[in-house]
Amino acid sequence: MRISYSGLEAFSNCPARYKFQYIERIKAPKSKEVIFGTLVHDCLKMFHEPSQSTPVSEEDLLKYFTEKWNSDIYQDKQEEAFAFHQGIEILKKYYLQNQGIDFNIVNLEIPFEVPILEEELHQITGRIDRIDKLEDGTFEIIDYKTSKKMPSQEDINRNFQLSIYYLGVINRWPSLQKQNRPIKLSLHYLRHNEKLSTIQTNKKIKETKQKILSIIDEIKKSSFEPKMNPLCDWCQYQPYCPLFKHKFIKEQSPALDEQEIKDVIKEYFEIKSEQGAETKRLSELKEIINQYCDKNKIDRVFGDNGYITRLSQQRFAYNFNKVKEILEPINKWDQILTIDKVKFKKVVDSLPYDLKKQIDEAKTLEREFKVMTMKANKREK
Numbered sequence: 001m002r003i004s005y006s007g008l009e010a011f012s013n014c015p016a017r018y019k020f021q022y023i024e025r026i027k028a029p030k031s032k033e034v035i036f037g038t039l040v041h042d043c044l045k046m047f048h049e050p051s052q053s054t055p056v057s058e059e060d061l062l063k064y065f066t067e068k069w070n071s072d073i074y075q076d077k078q079e080e081a082f083a084f085h086q087g088i089e090i091l092k093k094y095y096l097q098n099q100g101i102d103f104n105i106v107n108l109e110i111p112f113e114v115p116i117l118e119e120e121l122h123q124i125t126g127r128i129d130r131i132d133k134l135e136d137g138t139f140e141i142i143d144y145k146t147s148k149k150m151p152s153q154e155d156i157n158r159n160f161q162l163s164i165y166y167l168g169v170i171n172r173w174p175s176l177q178k179q180n181r182p183i184k185l186s187l188h189y190l191r192h193n194e195k196l197s198t199i200q201t202n203k204k205i206k207e208t209k210q211k212i213l214s215i216i217d218e219i220k221k222s223s224f225e226p227k228m229n230p231l232c233d234w235c236q237y238q239p240y241c242p243l244f245k246h247k248f249i250k251e252q253s254p255a256l257d258e259q260e261i262k263d264v265i266k267e268y269f270e271i272k273s274e275q276g277a278e279t280k281r282l283s284e285l286k287e288i289i290n291q292y293c294d295k296n297k298i299d300r301v302f303g304d305n306g307y308i309t310r311l312s313q314q315r316f317a318y319n320f321n322k323v324k325e326i327l328e329p330i331n332k333w334d335q336i337l338t339i340d341k342v343k344f345k346k347v348v349d350s351l352p353y354d355l356k357k358q359i360d361e362a363k364t365l366e367r368e369f370k371v372m373t374m375k376a377n378k379r380e381k
């Protein structure tokens with residue numbers, strides 16, 4: 001399989017999105033966040049790789065940004081002005097911090113391929129924003145981020161994207177691996193002007209490759225179900241996604257049964273909300289009855305339409321080591337063992353790739369069912 005880091009990430013976030021983008025290759029318009037990020041990346045490339053021999057001034061940089069700015073992608077003037085201001089701020093800060101520094105930039109926007117041979121040959125591809133060679137001879141991989149949120153150092157230490165980029169670099173220069181030279185991996189958060197770094201060596205190669213192979217295995221077996229995730233709000237495939245498609249069908253071609261389903265949904269919400277109010281009132285009534293019983297030292301109260309009894313219930317926890325000692329010699333222990341699925345998943349996730357694969361092959365589909373959840377629209381003020 002030939003797959004990019006972005007493909008692996010897309011599948012991990014949502015298999016349906018991966019299918020729309022990488023299998024069906026549906027051309028969806030790029031989101032404004034992606035267009036904004038690409039423009040900022042282009043500006044930084046131009047800053048570090050000027051077309052002329054003279055260094056790029058701040059004015060040149062901002063002019064380049066302004067000329068390439070696309071105002072059509074924003075909903076209104078206010079949104080556009082905010083985004084434009086953010087772009088200018090990012091570039092000004094970057095310029096201030098980096099002007100006059102004689103970086104030893106090895107290359108910019110470097111495509112890479114990582115072959116992984118396991119039953120078949122897989123090629124993992126990607127593009128690294130920038131590789132520098134530092135004064136002490138260490139190579140530094142830098143990826144620019146225009147996202148608002150900055151991860152923790154722990155997240156950076158185990159960042160999958162950087163680990164794949166590491167594989168890309170040692171595949172490009174195998175001597176780095178032979179000499180086990182550490183490589184610095186950095187994510188530069190441009191909005192905050194912060195670079196978060198970690199150091200990686202040969203040690204993590206196996207783990208990264210196993211993770212890649214696990215995802216490839218999952219892709220091969222996947223039925224590409226949609227998976228709700230925090231990126232759904234920005235997903236350009238919503239018109240094709242079973243979880244969002246209905247919103248678009250409604251807007252584009254109102255069918256005859258649309259009013260009917262609208263009424264059903266309305267009634268569903270009304271009943272649920274009444275149920276909620278009733279459940280709350282029931283708890284309040286229970287509390288009043290409990291207090292009355294406590295006060296009068298009774299466990300049954302009579303009303304005009306029946307009576308209510310309260311019963312003491314006790315739950316016990318067993319010392320299973322002792323229980324095991326008793327049941328095992330009489331061959332009854334195995335009969336009560338069940339697998340704790342949450343713990344089981346945790347253990348499986350921590351296993352090496354080949355064991356994980358064997359366990360995965362022992363899996364059969366027990367039953368499939370749909371669960372219904374509900375979310376009310378925000379009330380308009």
Ligand code: SF4
Binds near residue numbers: 233
């Ligand atoms: S909207 Fe969300 S669930 Fe649907 S395809 Fe996109 S990411 Fe997946």
